[in-house]
């Protein structure tokens with residue numbers, strides 16, 4: 001069996017609202033209702049029906065303006081903005097469900113560790129153990145500037161800071177020993193103060209006394225997710241993650257990635273089976289294989305449209321950390337002639353995009369390439385389910401993170417078309433066996 005996650009890739013933001021970055025005629029009322037509760041509740045209940053482990057909520061806190069040095073494209077097309085804070089979605093989605101986990105993104109430059117430890121412990125109580133945290137370092141200067149920085153820290157230093165941040169959060173969440181809470185209404189004793197300890201943390205980036213002013217939640221320490229695959233990103237994941245998400249091209253790359261990561265996890269004295277690696281997948285599902293192939297062909301053709309190219313160039317500018325304006329580079333420039341040394345954002349995403357394409361032009365690469373991979377998952381529910389099984393067989397585990405436009409149509413294709421086929425083959429859970437996100441992640 002393998003695990004499944006859903007990437008709410010535009011965060012608590014505007015979803016699939018135009019024919020180009022959306023899903024054709026299936027947009028529904030996303031353009032006007034993205035900030036309302038219904039789609040998120042529908043999503044959580046649908047994905048729980050399908051046995052998903054978790055929903056991962058992306059977040060970025062800024063209006064992007066590195067492309068053509070202006071916010072015009074971002075705002076005209078609704079790219080990454082508007083966006084609401086992801087945290088309030090957690091109680092909303094978990095109160096409509098009983099099993100599925102919810103993992104909001106938290107940036108280590110936005111939340112001081114004390115605030116994060118307190119918020120996530122509170123959410124752990126409110127969700128009865130179903131919250132996780134996607135720890136990110138934020139990608140661009142614009143986010144950093146909203147939180148008091150002149151420019152963002154350099155890529156690797158951000159990870160050093162994030163590791164220290166997680167240490168503080170974990171220490172705070174461990175600052176109440178087991179047995180500290182007595183809660184005896186007869187004696188009137190609530191807690192044993194000898195079991196509640198200040199952490200007295202003094203590091204390079206953070207200083208925090210502790211203890212946390214709330215009691216441990218069902219999971220005690222919030223499960224950690226991360227998404228960086230550079231050496232620094234892998235080091236963080238190997239030390240702290242309960243689940244990591246990664247972009248790979250195919251099953252062979254997934255196997256290589258997973259083997260590398262499991263060795264790193266073991267080198268940290270941890271059990272590799274305690275970390276679940278979910279590979280990003282964008283399946284194309286339709287009633288029949290022919291229909292799915294047609295749908296995929298139409299999608300590929302649409303990648304060459306002016307709107308799609310604008311989106312990709314805009315997205316690459318963001319992905320570079322806002323340090324390279326791809327709107328200012330002649331699209332006929334060869335990849336090898338583009339100076340990527342200034343990038344300070346998502347190293348792996350840029351590498352995946354360009355590596356092996358050095359002799360092609362920027363236009364060619366963006367027209368036929370997109371950041372997220374389909375992993376060959378094109379076909380009827382039955383075909384896609386079988387292929388997913390084959391990929392996992394080759395990779396060795398642990399699962400997929402679906403990244404599709406969030407429409408009720410796609411949710412139905414996955415939850416009511418694909419999931420029953422996966423279940424019929426014994427590839428995904430029949431039912432949830434754990435009561436917390438951590439237990440469900442480690443159930444198999």
Ligand SMILES: Cc1cc2nc3c(=O)[nH]c(=O)nc-3n(C[C@H](O)[C@H](O)[C@H](O)COP(=O)(O)O)c2cc1C
Nearest residue numbers: 058059105136138139227228229230233346347348
């Ligand atoms: C699938 C995926 C999702 C991500 N989600 C977020 C996010 O929600 N917010 C954010 O600031 N960064 C996000 N990132 C960026 C990563 O956290 C990380 O900073 C970036 O990928 C750099 O990784 P690297 O180690 O490969 O350079 C995401 C990256 C990937 C690949």
